[in-house]
Amino acid sequence: MKGLLTHIGNISYNEEKTVEYIKIKIRVNPSPEKSINLFHCLNELGDQSLVSEVQKYLRSGGLSSARLSSSQWSAVVFVLLTSEQLDEFDLSKYISNKYKENHMTPDEVLLKLLPVVEASRSAELRDCGVTDEGCTALSSALRSNSSQLRELNLPGNKVGDAGVKLISDALKDPRCKLETLRLSDCRVTSKGCAALSSALRSNSSQLRELRLSENYVGDRGLTLISDALKDPRCELEKLRLRDCGVTDEGCAALSSALRSNPSQLRELSLSGNKVGDAGVKLISDALKDPRCELEILWLRDCGVTAKGCAALASALRSNSNLRELHLSLNSLGDRGLTLISDGLKDPLCKLEILTLWDCGVTDEGCAALSSALRSNPSQLRELSLSGNNVGDAGVKLLSDALKDPSCKLEILW
Incomplete structure (x- = not known):
C-alpha cells in the first residue's frame, strides 16, 4: 500500500496523515469485523500503536475489567484473528473471575469478539456467565457465511430455553456447520428440547453430538428428542442425558427411536x-x-x-x-x-x-x-x-x- 501511494502522480503523500486518517476511520466504525481491513493497512504502513496498546490487556487477561474503546476492541479482534492459534476460542481468557471489577458482561465481551468466534473451529464457553443474550450473538455467528465453528461448548451457563431456541434456529441454516453441541446444566426444559428436535429434523443440520446432561429434560423432553431420532434427516450419533429426570416412560420413546431404520445413534x-429395570x-x-x-x-x-x-x-x-x-x-x-x-x-x-x-x-x-x-x-x-x-x-x-x-x-x- 505504501509503495502504491507514493507513486500516484503529483498527489502529495504524507504517511503520518494517512495513518491518522485510518485511525479516525477505525474509531468511528463501531464494528470490529469491519475494521479488520483498516488494521491491515496500518500494519502495512508499519504502525503498531493500537495493536501494542491491547496486547498488554491480552497478556494480563480479563478484558472485561478494562475500559477499552471501540478502536481498541477492533485491535483485539485483529490481533486474535491474525494469530496462529485459532483452533479454539476460550471466552474465560477474556473475562475476569471478579465480576464486580467487570465493566462488561460476558455476553457483551462475546459480542465484541464474535468475528474470532466465527473463525474458530471450537468455542469453549463453559461456566462463563453467558445468557440467552449471548446466544443471540452465537446464533448470528453460526449462520454467517464465514463461520468455521464445528464445536460449541456451553455447559454451566444460564442460556435457558430461549437461548436454546436461538441456537436451534441457527442449526437449521444451511450455512451452519456445527457438529457438536454441549448444553449440560444450562436450564433447558422440554420446551428447549422441542426446538432442538425441530432442528435435528431439518435438512441442514449437521449435528453429530448433543449433550443435555443435568437439565430438566424429563420424559416429555426425551420423547421430543426421540421423535427427531426417527427422522431420516437426523444424523445424531452421540446423545448424553445424565441426570435429566428420565424414567421408564421416556425409555419407551427412546426404544422406539433406536429401532427405527434411519437411527444413527452410536452412543x-x-x-x-430413574429408569429402573423396566426402562x-x-x-x-x-x-x-x-x-x-x-x-x-x-x-x-x-x-x-x-x-x-x-x-x-x-x-x-x-x-x-x-x-x-x-x-x-x-x-x-x-x-x-x-x-x-x-x-x-x-x-x-x-x-x-x-x-x-x-x-x-x-x-x-x-x-x-x-x-x-x-x-x-x-x-x-x-x-x-x-x-x-x-x-x-x-x-x-x-x-x-x-x-x-x-x-x-x-x-x-
Missing part, C-alpha cells in the same frame, strides 16, 4: 436417571433389533437390579452391536453379574468394555465372570470391579482367568 448415556428392559429390547446401531451405553446409577441384567444379558446374546456397557453404582449383586457373564460367553456378544464399580459384587460373582473370561468367544478387553467386596478369593479367580490363553482382557481395575 447413549442415561446415567443418573432397561425397553432399551435391551431395542438392542436386539438389527436396525439398532448403538455401540456405547451408559447406565450408571439407574436403579438397575439383577432383573435388568437378565434383559441386558439377553440383548448381549443377540446380534447386538454393543461394545461398551457401563453399569456402575447399581445394585446388581452376584446374581446380576452371573447373568451378564452368561451373556459374555455367547459368540454373538461383542462387548469389549464393562464397568461395574460399586455394584455389590463378591467373590461369588467373580466365579461366573472368571468362567466367562476364559470362554473362547469373549471379546472383553477392559473390566472395572472397583468398590466391590471381591476379596482375595475373587482376585484369585480373576487371576486364574487371566492366565488362560482364551482371555483377551487387557485392563483390569
